[in-house]
Amino acid sequence: MKTTEIQIREANESDLGDVLEVEKEAFGSEKEAELVNQLLEDESAEPVISLLAFKENEAIGHILFTKATVDSNEVSPSIYILAPLAIKPGYQRQGIGGMLINEGIEKLKDIGVEMVFVLGHEDYYPRHGFKQDAGSLGFAAPYTIPDEHAGAWMVQALTSGGLSEVRGKVRCADALNRPEHWRE
Numbered sequence: 001m002k003t004t005e006i007q008i009r010e011a012n013e014s015d016l017g018d019v020l021e022v023e024k025e026a027f028g029s030e031k032e033a034e035l036v037n038q039l040l041e042d043e044s045a046e047p048v049i050s051l052l053a054f055k056e057n058e059a060i061g062h063i064l065f066t067k068a069t070v071d072s073n074e075v076s077p078s079i080y081i082l083a084p085l086a087i088k089p090g091y092q093r094q095g096i097g098g099m100l101i102n103e104g105i106e107k108l109k110d111i112g113v114e115m116v117f118v119l120g121h122e123d124y125y126p127r128h129g130f131k132q133d134a135g136s137l138g139f140a141a142p143y144t145i146p147d148e149h150a151g152a153w154m155v156q157a158l159t160s161g162g163l164s165e166v167r168g169k170v171r172c173a174d175a176l177n178r179p180e181h182w183r184e
Contacts, residue, residue, distance in 0.1 A: 006096060008103045011050040011062070016040070018052060018059035026062075026086035036084065038175035039066050045173030049080070049107050053087075053096050061087040063100040065108060065116065066176065070139065072168035077114040079164075081172050083181070085120070101128045109158050116158060117141075117170055119182060122151045130154035138167030143182035 011019055016037070023033035039045045045066035053061030063085045069076040082104065087096050108116055118125055119141065122132060132151035135141060141153045157163045171177070 005055055006060075006099060007054045008051055008099060009054075010107075011052045015052055015059070019050065019062050022052070022059050022062040022088055023084065023086045025088045026092075027084075032084050032086065035175065035181065036062070036064055039064060039083075039173055042066075042173045042175040045175065047111075049104055051100055051104055051107075053100055055091070060091040061085075061096045061100055063097075063104050065104050066173045068117065068173065069171045070164070070166050070168045071171050072166050074166045077164035077166055078112055079115045079117065079170065080108055080113050081170070081176065082116055082118040082120075083176060097124075098128055105129070105156070105158065114157070114159050114161075114164055115155055117153070117155050119145070119153050122154075125154050128156075130156045134170075137163060140169040141182060142170055142172050142177055143179045145182065 019036060020033040023036050024030060047067065049065040051063050052059050065080040065082050068079045068081045070079060085097055085100060117134060118130060126132060132154050134153045134155035135145060135150055137155060139155055145153045
């Protein structure tokens with residue numbers, strides 16, 4: 001498949017069925033779809049960036065970025081968390097996830113976001129600019145990440161100045177702030 005056949009746009013309220021269907025198919029369960037639905041209703045996650053990828057008229061991929069903060073005595077930099085990224089099984093390993101990540105990062109930059117975090121596959125996200133083990137860089141995850149998976153908690157600086165000088169524990173949206181969402 002040519003990536004020119006893929007269109008990416010911001011999801012709107014009328015796309016909720018497509019968003020949830022992509023999540024269910026990609027993960028093979030209701031869990032991530034339920035989380036996405038909760039995040040889209042969660043005021044502490046706003047403003048969200050929710051993007052859908054389409055091939056012709058079929059929604060085949062979705063990515064969600066939600067607002068977060070750094071718990072510190074200083075003013076928090078503008079940060080977001082990427083969670084989740086979902087591609088329908090028949091369309092995986094074709095570059096669509098990377099297209100969604102890149103489009104989302106451009107939108108985050110446009111609104112002045114300084115950093116984006118993800119808890120994800122250690123061999124995938126670094127290919128898209130994420131630095132492994134954000135905890136060792138001074139950004140603790142909302143819940144403790146076991147040492148053997150420390151590299152899965154990642155960060156990407158979105159400004160020319162690099163990572164913020166402010167360090168501390170990352171505070172995510174209420175719907176994401178549960179220990180079961182922080183196991184890789």
